[in-house]
Amino acid sequence: MAEEKLEARAIQKHLRRSARKVRLVLDSVRGDKVHKALKKLEFTRKGAAPEVAKVIKSAAANIRDKFQEERLDNQDLYIKEIYADEGATLKRIQPRAMGRANQIRKRTCHITVVVAKKEEELV
Template sequence: MEVKATTRYTRISPLKLRLPISEIKGKNAEQALTLLKFMPLKAAGIMYKTLQSAIANAEHNNEMDVDKLVVKNVIVDHGPSMKRFRPRARGRAARILKRTSHITVVVEETI
């Protein structure tokens, strides 16, 4: 059975969040948490919290064994972008997009 946790409207771009995904996908949940804990990326900290939430959901809501959980899938989608403007030369303005992301972590219990 699959259990998921989502984090929405995170103030980091999806491109930066996708960096640590390949490291944790398919790994044991505890091992994935350890890997994320020691990665020197902001994205790893955000992913760590979401994975912790997915593990807690599996343990509390569905009474699954935490030692048998495996990270099945991690999905990072675009959220809405905040539009800001920076003044430029000769009275012009340059647009700045402050991107947001939605993260979904799916864990499942192995047999």
């Protein structure tokens, strides 16, 4: 029988921030251990940092819930994948002079986080 991989994911959909701005935060924590990434996000001065931290905490809780027989702590887990995709764009109109109008694009994104347990390397 195939062995289950010790990994879980969490997805935050329709976050009202552009994916481009969220990716700046995601790049700083990609590949880190979960406890180190959360500490780093606590001191990051970007608006998306609390939202990213919330998704990472959710993914860590999901892996603990999925594999309850394992004793998993944030020091044992690392961020295997983390990325932001573009979501739906809300289109609004801003009136301008002489009957014209400009289009305003209110962008959204989807954040996906996959956490896994770090496997010990045999020497």
